[in-house]
Amino acid sequence: MAEMQAEIVHRHEAPKAFIWKYIFSLDHKVIGIQYYLLALFSVFVGLTLSILMRIHLVWPQASIPLLDKVSPLGAPGGVISPEYYLSLLTLHGTIMVFFVLTTAPQGGFGNYFLPLQIGAEDMAFPRLNMLSFWTTFAGLAVLMATFFIHDGPPIGGWTSYPPLSAVGGAAGPGMAVGETLWVVSIAIFCVASMLGAINFIATTLDLRARGLSLMKLPLTCWAWFLTAILGLLSFAVLLAAGVLLLLDRTGGTSFFIPGGLLVSDKPILHSGGSPLLWQHLFWFFGHPEVYIAILPGMGVTSHVLSTFARKPIFGYRAMVYAMSAIGVLGFCVWGHHMFVSGMSPYSAFAFSVLTMAIAIPSAIKTFNWIGTLLGAKIRFSTPMLFSIGFVSLFVTGGLSGIFLGQPPLDIYFHDTYFVLAHFHMIMGVASIFGIFTATYFWFPKMFGRMMNETLGKIHFWITFVGVYAIFMPMHYLGLEGNPRRYAEFIDNFLLPLMSVHRFISIAAFITGAAQLIFLFNLIWSLFKGKKATENPWEATTLEWTVPSPPPFDNFAGKHPVIYHGAYEFSVPGAEKDYIMQNSPEEVAADH
Amino acid sequence: MASTVLTPTKPAKAGKPGGSGRGSGGFGPGGSGGGGGWEGYRVPSRTYRLGMWFGLGGIVMLFAAFTSAMVVRRGMSFDWASIAVPRILWLNTGVLLASSLTLELSRRALARRSATQFNRWLYATLVLGLAFLGGQLVAWRELASRGVYLATNPSSSFFYVLTAAHGLHLAGGIIALGYVVFRAGSMVRGLTRRTPLDVAAIYWHFMDGLWIYIFFLLTRWS
Ligand code: HEM
Ligand SMILES: [Cu+2]
Numbered sequence: 001m002a003e004m005q006a007e008i009v010h011r012h013e014a015p016k017a018f019i020w021k022y023i024f025s026l027d028h029k030v031i032g033i034q035y036y037l038l039a040l041f042s043v044f045v046g047l048t049l050s051i052l053m054r055i056h057l058v059w060p061q062a063s064i065p066l067l068d069k070v071s072p073l074g075a076p077g078g079v080i081s082p083e084y085y086l087s088l089l090t091l092h093g094t095i096m097v098f099f100v101l102t103t104a105p106q107g108g109f110g111n112y113f114l115p116l117q118i119g120a121e122d123m124a125f126p127r128l129n130m131l132s133f134w135t136t137f138a139g140l141a142v143l144m145a146t147f148f149i150h151d152g153p154p155i156g157g158w159t160s161y162p163p164l165s166a167v168g169g170a171a172g173p174g175m176a177v178g179e180t181l182w183v184v185s186i187a188i189f190c191v192a193s194m195l196g197a198i199n200f201i202a203t204t205l206d207l208r209a210r211g212l213s214l215m216k217l218p219l220t221c222w223a224w225f226l227t228a229i230l231g232l233l234s235f236a237v238l239l240a241a242g243v244l245l246l247l248d249r250t251g252g253t254s255f256f257i258p259g260g261l262l263v264s265d266k267p268i269l270h271s272g273g274s275p276l277l278w279q280h281l282f283w284f285f286g287h288p289e290v291y292i293a294i295l296p297g298m299g300v301t302s303h304v305l306s307t308f309a310r311k312p313i314f315g316y317r318a319m320v321y322a323m324s325a326i327g328v329l330g331f332c333v334w335g336h337h338m339f340v341s342g343m344s345p346y347s348a349f350a351f352s353v354l355t356m357a358i359a360i361p362s363a364i365k366t367f368n369w370i371g372t373l374l375g376a377k378i379r380f381s382t383p384m385l386f387s388i389g390f391v392s393l394f395v396t397g398g399l400s401g402i403f404l405g406q407p408p409l410d411i412y413f414h415d416t417y418f419v420l421a422h423f424h425m426i427m428g429v430a431s432i433f434g435i436f437t438a439t440y441f442w443f444p445k446m447f448g449r450m451m452n453e454t455l456g457k458i459h460f461w462i463t464f465v466g467v468y469a470i471f472m473p474m475h476y477l478g479l480e481g482n483p484r485r486y487a488e489f490i491d492n493f494l495l496p497l498m499s500v501h502r503f504i505s506i507a508a509f510i511t512g513a514a515q516l517i518f519l520f521n522l523i524w525s526l527f528k529g530k531k532a533t534e535n536p537w538e539a540t541t542l543e544w545t546v547p548s549p550p551p552f553d554n555f556a557g558k559h560p561v562i563y564h565g566a567y568e569f570s571v572p573g574a575e576k577d578y579i580m581q582n583s584p585e586e587v588a589a590d591h
Numbered sequence: 592m593a594s595t596v597l598t599p600t601k602p603a604k605a606g607k608p609g610g611s612g613r614g615s616g617g618f619g620p621g622g623s624g625g626g627g628g629w630e631g632y633r634v635p636s637r638t639y640r641l642g643m644w645f646g647l648g649g650i651v652m653l654f655a656a657f658t659s660a661m662v663v664r665r666g667m668s669f670d671w672a673s674i675a676v677p678r679i680l681w682l683n684t685g686v687l688l689a690s691s692l693t694l695e696l697s698r699r700a701l702a703r704r705s706a707t708q709f710n711r712w713l714y715a716t717l718v719l720g721l722a723f724l725g726g727q728l729v730a731w732r733e734l735a736s737r738g739v740y741l742a743t744n745p746s747s748s749f750f751y752v753l754t755a756a757h758g759l760h761l762a763g764g765i766i767a768l769g770y771v772v773f774r775a776g777s778m779v780r781g782l783t784r785r786t787p788l789d790v791a792a793i794y795w796h797f798m799d800g801l802w803i804y805i806f807f808l809l810t811r812w813s
Contacts, residue, residue: 124638194649202642207634236649240656247752252742255664272668272745277660284656 014552024134026126027552031133032112033446038137039104039435042095044519045144049092051512054505056080056088058498060488074152074173083173085487086155090174091146093158094182097289098189099140101431105296106231107136107196109438110224112446114200116543117218119209119560119582121553124202128195135192142185146178154179157485159282162256162275163268166248170263183246190239193231200228209542209582211562215320216581218541218566219313222320223299226327227292233331234288241281248273276341283334290427291330294394295323297434298365301387303566304437305372307539308384310577312567314371315364322361322368329358339410348407355405362398366391381537382456383441389464390433396468397426400475415485418478421471429467436463436518443522444536448548449529455521459514466511473500540578541566636786643790647797650760654801657756658808661749665812672744676809677733683726684806690719691799694768694792701788706779713772716795720765727758753805761798767791 015021025031055062063078074084111129115122123129146153151173156165160182169176204225208217217225244255248270256278259271306313313319335343335351343351369391378384400422404410413419436459443451482489482497489498535544542560543550560582568579579585665671697712731754734740734747741751768791777783 122632124634125642126632128642194646198642198646198649201645202638206638206641232645232649233652236652237656240653240660243752243756244657244660247741247748251748253748254742254745255660255748259670272664272670274664274667277663277667280663281656281660 024130026122026130028111028115028123028126028129029446029550029554031129032108032110034133035103035107035111035136036109038133038140039100039108042099042103042140043432044515046092046095046100047512047515049088049095051508052080053085053088053092054508056085056487057489058502058505070147071152073150080487082487083155084152086157086172086485087153087174087178089485090155090157090182091143091153094143094186096428097158097293098186099136099143100435101293101427102189102193102231102289103136104435105293105300105431105438106200106224106227107133109220109300109435109442110200110227110296113442113543114203114221114224115207116445116546116550116554117221117541118204118207118212119542119555119562120203120207121555123199124207125199128199132192132196132199135188135195139185139188139192142181142188146174146181149174149177149181151176152178154182156182159286160245160278161282162245162248162273162278163258163261164263165278166245166257166273167261167263167268167270168249170266170268172264180246180249183242183249187239187242187246190235190242193235194239197228197232197235200224201232204228209560209562212581215317216562216565218299219302219316219319219323220296220299222323223295223297226323227295230288230292230295230327230330234285234292237281238285238289241278241285244281245278276338279338279341280334283337284331286337287334288327288330290423291326293427293431294434295326297390297431297437298323298394300434300438300441301369301390302365302372303541304383304387304441305369305391306567306569307537308379308381308387309372309376310379310569311372311376312565312569313368315368316565316567318364319368322364325361326358329354329361333358336405336410339407340414345407352405352407356402359398359402359405362394366395366398381440382451382453382460383437383537385457385460385464386433386437386440389460390430390437392464393425393430393433393467396472397422397424397430401426412481413478415483416478417474417482417484420484421474421478424471424474425467429471436460439522441537442543443525444532445543445548445550447526447529448532449525449527450532450536451525451529452521455517455524459517459521462514462517463511466507466514469507470504470511473504476500538576538578540564540568540580542581545580545582636784636789639786639790640793643793647794650797650801654753654756654805657749657753661753661808661812664745664749668745670744671746674734674739674744674746674750676750677730679726679730679733680806680809683723683730684802686719686726687723687799687802690716690723691796693719694795698788698792701778701785704779704781706776709779710772710775713768713775717765717768717772720761720768720795724758724761724765727754730754750809753809757798757802757805760801764791764795764798767794 014027015025022030025034052064052067055064061079064075064080065078067075067078067080071084074081074087080088111123154160154165154174155172156175156179160179164171164175165179167175168179171179204217204221244253247253248255248257254270254273256275257268257270257273258275261268261270302313302319333351333355335347336355339348339351373388400418404413404419404422440451440456443449477497477500480493480497482494489495489501532548534547536548537544542562545560546555562581563584564579564581566581568574570577571579574585693712693715697709697716700708700712731751734750739747741748767787771778771788771791774783774787778785778788
């Protein structure tokens with residue numbers, strides 16, 4: 001067996017020139033970091049936008065320095081106009097959903113660690129990989145361009161519902177050129193994601209090391225694989241919808257624009273289109289998309305919980321089946337976003353039952369995570385804290401989902417802050433916690449240095465308490481009927497809620513500021529962090545068998561052979577409390 | 592289609608794939624430089640075919656979405672007016688079917704290592720593909736001369752969307768075949784793998800089938 005591992009096949013060597021090494025790199029590790037940096041840039045832009053929104057909600061007259069330089073029209077004298085609030089809202093949602101939650105977990109960490117964890121030299125199609133990244137980059141550039149046009153970014157929200165998203169400038173500032181750029185950006189992003197997905201699928205299926213059967217895969221790989229399938233199938237549908245919307249805007253067609261519309265006193269000369277058609281297409285993509293955002297987080301959480309609990313993951317197979325079930329069911333529930341669209345009560349009932357059915361695999365995962373922690377001698381390092389935080393947020397957000405999934409309740413809750421609370425808890429923050437987990441966990445492997453634990457823990461506690469402080473009260477606001485997407489609350493029934501809003505805003509400022517601790521830790525550790533060993537967390541998977549950072553071709557021309565499952569911790573009779581996947585050690589080999 | 596493929600590289604046994612499948616054969620990413628130092632990187636040609644099959648899955652979803660949009664748009668309003676599709680589409684269909692045939696002939700010829708036949712059928716496929724696209728343009732011109740444009744009616748909107756989306760995809764196939772032509776010499780001499788041809792063939796035949804589906808949709812349903 002040993003000679004197998006030593007067999008050397010063509011080593012491929014790193015390119016020398018800067019441009020091929022760091023810019024148009026074909027190396028999955030460099031591309032992974034590129035995706036991560038793109039997401040890091042995006043998340044700070046998105047965060048800034050949300051802080052501006054929170055300022056406007058509680059101090060609508062506040063003058064924000066420099067903002068009038070960015071948009072003289074949207075923020076005259078630095079005071080955010082209601083329309084500009086909606087621009088900020090639209091870009092916040094779009095940036096966060098597409099360019100943060102869809103890129104960092106998959107394009108970032110997936111790219112970097114999928115080949116390493118399965119014992120491959122690289123992704124299956126390195127050129128395609130480079131193309132996916134640069135296409136994503138182009139999509140982001142087009143979106144960012146909307147900040148610099150005269151009337152600012154579009155105000156249509158991240159869901160961009162027609163008819164207002166289809167009728168052009170009459171619908172408000174940003175809805176002429178800005179909205180067109182939005183659609184183009186999203187279409188580009190769709191193509192990029194589909195190209196990336198093909199690569200992930202082919203790599204997982206075909207490039208696994210000898211002996212690495214599907215049921216020995218780390219759960220992270222399962223998550224990336226399933227996410228890729230969801231992305232491939234759902235982004236295609238959004239792409240189709242985007243093309244049709246673009247034609248409605250620029251080609252005079254009426255796919256989504258109904259007849260007899262009068263927008264801002266301007267008659268719209270279209271007829272017969274169906275705004276609901278967009279909603280169907282969009283949410284057929286949109287619901288799988290929320291799982292695209294969170295599945296990789298589930299994977300890394302499972303991985304880290306097991307590693308730091310020093311126990312095998314509880315119910316490995318159940319985890320795999322649960323994730324697969326979530327993936328399949330995720331395509332059957334889009335109607336729960338449309339309960340108030342006038343759908344037949346029978347369809348609503350069907351969508352509701354299917355939606356509730358997703359709670360079952362979700363609960364299985366949750367119980368397995370808790371089962372993994374029960375009776376464990378837990379090592380409370382920062383990655384572990386964030387993955388426990390992930391579980392907590394997933395449960396909190398999932399519970400509100402069960403309320404929303406019932407049409408009679410959702411008719412009341414729809415378009416209130418309750419929905420905002422639900423999806424920020426589960427998609428926004430839980431997925432971000434997945435990204436933090438992955439960052440603290442894999443940083444040593446990626447950059448060869450440890451991140452600072454003290455700063456990490458401070459970052460965790462402020463963020464954890466902070467996000468609960470921000471989003472828990474939003475459930476209450478929703479119960480009180482506070483609508484979402486409003487720029488100012490001047491109605492009588494909303495005024496008494498202003499103190500809650502003020503509390504939320506202050507919590508948001510503190511939590512937002514705490515992210516600078518993370519940024520500082522990231523940069524500081526890059527240069528000054530403690531040198532990382534090959535396997536600082538005493539984990540079992542293949543990426544920890546190579547130096548930190550790994551060499552250009554990952555395994556230095558060798559081909560690892562796998563003998564063990566991914567989570568063999570504390571195996572009785574083993575000499576250490578963990579067994580590397582490629583260790584020929586015989587203990588529990590027939591596990 | 593994929594099962595008839597003959598490759599110089601024997602893919603690793605299914606279920607235990609990985610490293611040992613690489614290393615032989617000639618075609619791989621970076622083969623023609625640019626990336627620098629990627630000459631050693633090879634994945635089995637089976638992986639390329641697998642990637643292509645999944646890519647087709649994405650394309651199926653794209654056109655499924657267009658189809659469902661068409662069904663919904665047609666069912667929801669009363670403004671749908673059927674258009675008579677241009678007769679030339681029948682001819683175009685024949686041309687595209689013929690191109691699949693010639694592509695198969697060229698693949699057989701490559702298996703026999705018959706350079707002239709291989710090239711002849713490959714070029715024939717390219718010409719037929721371009722002829723199809725030209726024919727589609729003629730169809731568009733004919734509709735336009737009847738005063739039927741993109742925005743004239745939802746049925747014409749879908750006509751243009753579906754034919755354009757298919758045409759763009761087919762143009763991609765032509766570019767891929769162009770790459771095969773560029774590589775043809777070394778493929779015949781067995782210096783490079785025939786993977787690009789086999790993968791392009793999967794795509795090409797799929798585009799053929801997709802067109803039959805679209806044609807059916809446009810003539811029977813709209
Ligand atoms: C137990 C599982 C879940 C159930 C039953 C559920 C149910 C729902 C329902 C019914 C809505 C529509 C509310 C409305 O607009 O009136 C909704 C919205 C949403 N959910 Fe969930 N959900 C679940 C899990 C998730 C997960 C795991 C994510 C993301 C990771 C997620 C992300 C979202 C998002 C982003 C929205 C709002 C989209 C928008 O209107 O902008 N949900 N959920
Ligand atoms: Cu949903």
